Amino acid sequence: MEPVEPDASAPLRVLLVEDDDADALLVIEHFADADLVVDLARATSLAEAETRLGNDVDGAPDCILLDLALPDAHGFEGLRRLLHADGPAVLVLTGRRDEALGADAVGVGAQDYLVKDAVDGPTLARAVRYAVERRRSDRVRRALRDAQLRADENARLERGLLPTPLLDDPAVHILARYEPGTEQTLLGGDFYDVVEDSDGRLHAVIGDVCGHGPDEAALGVSLRIAWRTLVLSGIDPDRVLPTMHELLVSERNHPTLFTTLATATVDESRERLTMRLAGHPPPALVGEGDDTHLLSTERLGVPLGIGAGRTWPPLEVELPPKWALLLYTDGLIEGRQDSGEVLWTDGLQALLQEVTTGPTPWRDDPGAMLDAVMERVRTLSMARTDDVAAVLLVSDR
Known part of the structure; x- marks a missing residue:
């Protein structure tokens, strides 16, 4: 099934995967301070996040904010399990000011990484917007590439047939x-x-x-x-x-x-x-x-x-x-x-x-x-x- 792009006029759907209540409250306050209306849902564990994504009752999220330190996942385990070719953009949240860690997260497949105590409302809103738009662009490029591959395959078959x-x-x-x-x-x-x-x-x-x-x-x-x-x-x-x-x-x-x-x-x-x-x-x-x-x-x-x-x-x-x-x-x-x-x-x-x-x-x-x-x-x-x-x-x- 082809992925359905979100309505540009609708609030962005964001899934926050965070087990710490204080950090989760901080994210909510950041969105309230920013000029960005989001439909925010929360999961306190990787298993709960996967269940939400699998049920997809309210529609797939446009973006996932993922804490790297979860009770049932550590390091990049959670990131790898939540990354899918046609899935939402994933932004990594980390409490560590570690440039190498952030670069590694992007290398694994995250759209970006954010340091919890160094982010504010406008920064968070901008990061989410950019991540979602990059993800949409990636899907369009992938669809165009797949279409070209199919066209090339058909052309080869047509020359033979x-x-x-x-x-x-x-x-x-x-x-x-x-x-x-x-x-x-x-x-x-x-x-x-x-x-x-x-x-x-x-x-x-x-x-x-x-x-x-x-x-x-x-x-x-x-x-x-x-x-x-x-x-x-x-x-x-x-x-x-x-x-x-x-x-x-x-x-x-x-x-x-x-x-x-x-x-x-x-x-x-x-x-x-x-x-x-x-x-x-x-x-x-x-x-x-x-x-x-x-x-x-x-x-x-x-x-x-x-x-x-x-x-x-x-x-x-x-x-x-x-x-x-x-x-x-x-x-x-x-x-x-x-x-x-x-x-x-x-x-x-x-x-x-x-x-x-x-x-x-x-x-x-x-x-x-x-x-x-x-x-x-x-x-x-x-x-x-x-x-x-x-x-x-x-x-x-």
């Missing part, structure tokens, strides 16, 4: 879109890639590691790189998915983790497609209006990571002239509408047919067509918590 296609054929154009789920703070496990091998065959993959977060995203990166390596190495196509299955089983951090995946290989003539599905929704051949349709799931295989000794039989498809192939993850079809219905593949096919129908051919601006599909899915969905990746391959031949 969303690569630059490796393609030399000027007659084939690749357009890709990726949108993280609306409830996510990190990238999920959606990944894709497109490469052309030395024989001129065009290979595409799209996959979805179940779950969300850095572990799933890292696994997605590993699978994508493995796929690219296997394809470019010229391995027998029938061995690509079994090898990736073995990699997933060895790399996953939980035995139930699996990945759905679709691969497509277009021969060098660009007239024939070989497709393999591992529990993944089928790609769509995008034409004009009713010519748009989803490919068959006749040979749908199980996801990677499920069972052992699995095979994924290919499905051969004849491609029309100037074909376009859309691969996508299930985030594009699983958005739930207000009626409770889910788009699914039939809904996506109808939506594609609608978007590709019009007086202006969509091929004049395929990127706008793909954006329109993404936007329509977004507006049709009441909520979407899954990532969406979509890759459109457009051939001019």
